[in-house]
Amino acid sequence: MSESTMTAEETVLLDRVQAPVGQGREILDAATRELLGRAPVQSVADLDAAIARARAAQPGWEAAGHEQRSALLLQAADALDANAEALARILSREQGKPLNGPNARFEVGACSAWLRTAASTVLEPEVVVDDGQVHAELHYRAIGVVGAIGPWNWPMMISIWQIAPSLRMGNTVVLKPSEYTPLSVLAMIAVLNEVLPADVLIPISGDREVGARLAAHPDIDKVMFTGSTATGRKIIQSSAGNLARLTLELGGNDAGIILPGTDPAAIAQDLFWGAFINTGQTCAALKRLYVHDSIYDQVVDELKKIAEQTPMGNGLDEANVLGPLQNKQQFDIVSRLVEDAKAQGGRIVTGGAPATELGELFYPVTLVADVGDGVALVDEEQFGPALPIIKYTDVEDAIASANRLDAGLGASVWGDRDQARTVAARIQSGTVWINSHGGVHPMIPFGGVKGSGYGLEFGVEGLKAVAVPQIING
Numbered sequence: 001m002s003e004s005t006m007t008a009e010e011t012v013l014l015d016r017v018q019a020p021v022g023q024g025r026e027i028l029d030a031a032t033r034e035l036l037g038r039a040p041v042q043s044v045a046d047l048d049a050a051i052a053r054a055r056a057a058q059p060g061w062e063a064a065g066h067e068q069r070s071a072l073l074l075q076a077a078d079a080l081d082a083n084a085e086a087l088a089r090i091l092s093r094e095q096g097k098p099l100n101g102p103n104a105r106f107e108v109g110a111c112s113a114w115l116r117t118a119a120s121t122v123l124e125p126e127v128v129v130d131d132g133q134v135h136a137e138l139h140y141r142a143i144g145v146v147g148a149i150g151p152w153n154w155p156m157m158i159s160i161w162q163i164a165p166s167l168r169m170g171n172t173v174v175l176k177p178s179e180y181t182p183l184s185v186l187a188m189i190a191v192l193n194e195v196l197p198a199d200v201l202i203p204i205s206g207d208r209e210v211g212a213r214l215a216a217h218p219d220i221d222k223v224m225f226t227g228s229t230a231t232g233r234k235i236i237q238s239s240a241g242n243l244a245r246l247t248l249e250l251g252g253n254d255a256g257i258i259l260p261g262t263d264p265a266a267i268a269q270d271l272f273w274g275a276f277i278n279t280g281q282t283c284a285a286l287k288r289l290y291v292h293d294s295i296y297d298q299v300v301d302e303l304k305k306i307a308e309q310t311p312m313g314n315g316l317d318e319a320n321v322l323g324p325l326q327n328k329q330q331f332d333i334v335s336r337l338v339e340d341a342k343a344q345g346g347r348i349v350t351g352g353a354p355a356t357e358l359g360e361l362f363y364p365v366t367l368v369a370d371v372g373d374g375v376a377l378v379d380e381e382q383f384g385p386a387l388p389i390i391k392y393t394d395v396e397d398a399i400a401s402a403n404r405l406d407a408g409l410g411a412s413v414w415g416d417r418d419q420a421r422t423v424a425a426r427i428q429s430g431t432v433w434i435n436s437h438g439g440v441h442p443m444i445p446f447g448g449v450k451g452s453g454y455g456l457e458f459g460v461e462g463l464k465a466v467a468v469p470q471i472i473n474g
Contacts, residue, residue, distance in 0.1 A: 101322075176210060324361040341368045
């Protein structure tokens with residue numbers, strides 16, 4: 001079977017969710033730019049109707065209780081597993097990420113894992129006072145209807161991060177996928193809805209007007225959004241009218257600091273994938289790397305070796321582990337930032353120009369050495385396969401550089417564990433990894449500070465975030 005041939009399972013799933021021939025918005029294969037399918041284009045009126053259905057279904061879903069909801073979420077995870085390969089292939093075509101490596105099959109597997117964790121995590125009432133005269137307990141109840149707005153970089157996995165805890169806590173969900181990657185999310189939700197009761201999870205595929213209405217809708221009780229800081233600020237403004245609770249996972253420009261005495265060869269693979277997972281299109285990817293001058297050249301050389309040995313191309317080719325940029329807008333941002341870095345004196349170690357021989361949206365892994373703070377590639381979030389590598393002499397300067405931007409999603413420190421922990425405590429970010437970067441776990445809370453948003457996801461804290469606290473006193 002050729003790379004472009006669609007399996008019967010893929011065809012069946014796509015036919016279930018795409019618009020009829022002649023309708024909808026065309027979605028292209030990210031690698032080949034061939035027509036993949038047609039996304040439905042729903043209206044604000046369609047959204048209003050979906051929210052009304054979700055609100056009507058919510059009391060019954062909440063009344064079902066944790067045990068029944070958890071059982072259904074586990075069955076939904078089983079359904080995802082049964083359709084995993086077809087979902088991964090649709091995702092690879094639409095988003096561009098390869099099937100193998102930490103990419104499409106990995107993402108579908110993560111969807112199942114997060115569903116199972118949300119279903120199985122215990123959130124018990126907490127006794128806050130029991131002194132013989134007063135007995136007060138803290139409980140968590142469903143909020144109501146959650147409006148979820150997903151991104152295009154990890155479209156299925158991040159949607160599950162929004163869906164799974166919300167449903168587990170008794171909320172219903174209306175989810176709008178990104179306009180760039182709607183089909184993979186719609187296909188996943190179609191599979192989930194084979195198991196879930198009617199109207200507890202409703203997708204809405206529309207444009208920005210629909211997204212703006214979802215954030216401002218008076219019958220939405222909670223908004224969950226992953227995307228840019230600029231859009232996050234608009235959602236905050238939109239939500240003021242209905243006082244909807246918010247979880248916002250916004251842009252990042254994650255810094256990594258490599259301490260003196262670190263072995264470059266020992267950390268090179270983890271460094272590379274910390275920066276270039278999903279071809280750099282990850283909110284919590286390593287986006288600016290500060291390296292002590294004593295090992296700077298060795299780190300650059302080790303990363304160059306890996307970059308030159310890592311295959312990039314069509315994601316359906318089992319050999320590839322790096323794919324294209326998902327869309328032209330992001331491709332143009334990466335191109336602009338690399339060209340500016342060249343003009344500012346940056347040294348291109350590898351890459352540095354579009355890989356037109358691979359396709360329209362391919363940009364090779366690009367390492368840019370000998371740049372510093374103030375260069376656009378360092379100061380702006382590139383969200384793609386270009387990494388600036390900055391030399392430092394004093395660790396105090398590296399910490400100041402890491403903290404200087406209005407971004408605080410993730411960061412990492414590399415070196416002796418005790419020294420790294422001391423440095424990590426001084427970095428302004430929601431997560432600081434030691435000798436790794438970007439790994440997430442369904443039981444470890446995750447969220448940003450500063451311009452990277454607020455609110456926690458995952459684990460017990462993630463369940464609390466999609467619930468309202470209630471004190472029972474007496």
